[in-house]
Amino acid sequence: MSTTPARLGTRRSTMATSQSQRVAETLTERTGVPVELVLITSFGDVTRAQLTQLGGTGVFVSALRDALLAGEVEFAVHSLKDLPTAPTDGIVLAAVTERDDPRDALCARDGLKFADLPPGSTVGTGSPRRVAQLAALRPDLRYVPIRGNAETRLGKVSSGELDAVVLAYAGLDRVGRLDDVTDVFEVEQVLPAPGQGALAVECRTADAEGALSYLGAVDHTPTRAAVTAERVILAELEAGCAAPVGAYAEFVADDRLRLRAAVVATDGSQAVRAEQTVTVTEFPDAVQAAAALGHQLAHEMIRRGADQIVADAATGRGEI
Ligand SMILES: NCc1[nH]cc(CCC(=O)O)c1CC(=O)O
Structure with a gap:
């Protein structure tokens, strides 16, 4: 060699x-x-x-x-x-x-949990997906667009500029900053970005x-299958990484892949959420099963108006 x-x-x-x-x-x-x-x-x-x-x-x-x-x-x-x-x-x-931990994490001042942030608290995130889902849970908080690497974003909490920031748990782990995490969102509360982790x-x-x-x-075939299903949702909704689309797939049994997806208006006012499970052994392989699952769920969501929410979010891009 x-x-x-x-x-x-x-x-x-x-x-x-x-x-x-x-x-x-x-x-x-x-x-x-x-x-x-x-x-x-x-x-x-x-x-x-x-x-x-x-x-x-x-x-x-x-x-x-x-x-x-x-x-x-x-x-x-x-x-x-x-x-x-x-x-x-x-x-x-x-x-x-x-895949590493797919969830989003809150890093807040004074060890605060999301539910305990006082009304009007500022939460930094540059992601419309996070803003939309967080606003649906806590419309009384102020979501502030930020960017920069994880360390820069965390710095805005320690400096007092923001009360909290939301970042991917996996990313915080990779930069050695898990000690800054004060709360973790279950995927049922905030669906991760397709492929997160x-x-x-x-x-x-x-x-x-x-x-x-x-x-x-x-x-890793199970991860490849899961992210295939998630990314079909993104592709079918003609949404990019900055769209308010969350999707997460996981094996709930050896041969059962479950996909959950959500499209939420950036002000949290409207949402289409859906979930479906496929038996992968009914397909030639797990990745093909995952793609079929993604297509089915995407079409159901489009029937329920998900593509319109994505289009509206694209028009308002940059204003949140
Ligand atoms: N867009 C930036 C980005 N790309 C991947 C991650 C986190 C690590 C991952 O999801 O694998 C991040 C930062 C964040 O969302 O907090």
């Missing part, structure tokens, strides 16, 4: 390098292939604009894809929830890693079956 390390492209943030490092270690453990990290700067890392105003999905992803296509790296690791659902020419999803490994299509087939060693 060659000892030249495989080059793994990653964003530069602490969260990105920590999760990429973990994928590198697992891959080396399972295959013996040495891996080195190559840090890539993305537009999403340097822009000062609100993420919701950037007018497109995948701001964190395109620089890594460019590096892949240019042959600067062999494969790239992304947070799966940042990955647009549309396929890209020349690039495939080589692996989906086993899972990582995507992408490579050039031409390498996937041959030179880089070893990437399959970090693929």
Whole structure:
């Protein structure tokens, strides 16, 4: 075996390098292939604009894809929830890693739980999905758009600028900040973003079956099935990562995959929530079962007006 390390492209943030490092270690453990990290700067890392105003999905992803296509790296690791659902020419999803905790977490001043935040408290989050679902639970709080990496956002609570921020539990874990968590939202309360907590490994299509087939060693089929169902919801509703769409699928028995999804108006006033379960053994494989499940649930939600809520949210983008 060659000892030249495989080059793994990653964003530069602490969260990105920590999760990429973990994928590198697992891959080396399972295959013996040495891996080195190559840090890539993305537009999403340097822009000062609100993420919701950037007018497109995948701001964190395109620089890594460019590096892949240019042959600067062999494969790239992304947070799966940042990955647009549309396929890209020349690039495939080589692996989906086993999902970490998918839930959203509250980091509030003085150890406060969500239910105990005084009315009028400021809660920072740049995600319309979170604002919409949180506003449905607590319309009496003030939701403030913020961006920046996890450490910057947490800094706004310690400085007193905000009473609380909401972030993904998995991300907080990866940057070593679980001590800041004061409350965790169950998925029934706040449905996570499609793919939240899972990582995507992408490579050039031409390498996937041959030179880089070893990437399959970090693929986790149950997670791949679950996120497939979740991402079909996003794709069918023609919604991007900044849309008020939550979706979470999990195996509730060895062969039963349950998908829950919600589309909530950004002021919390309207919502379409739905759930359905599929028996995966009735399909050729779990991923095909998951895709069928996603399509069925998406169509039911569209019949109930979910696409209209997504369209309305897109019109008001950036104003929340
Ligand atoms: N859009 C930024 C982003 N992309 C992935 C995560 C968290 C980690 C994950 O979901 O895997 C975060 C931060 C956050 O939502 O708090």
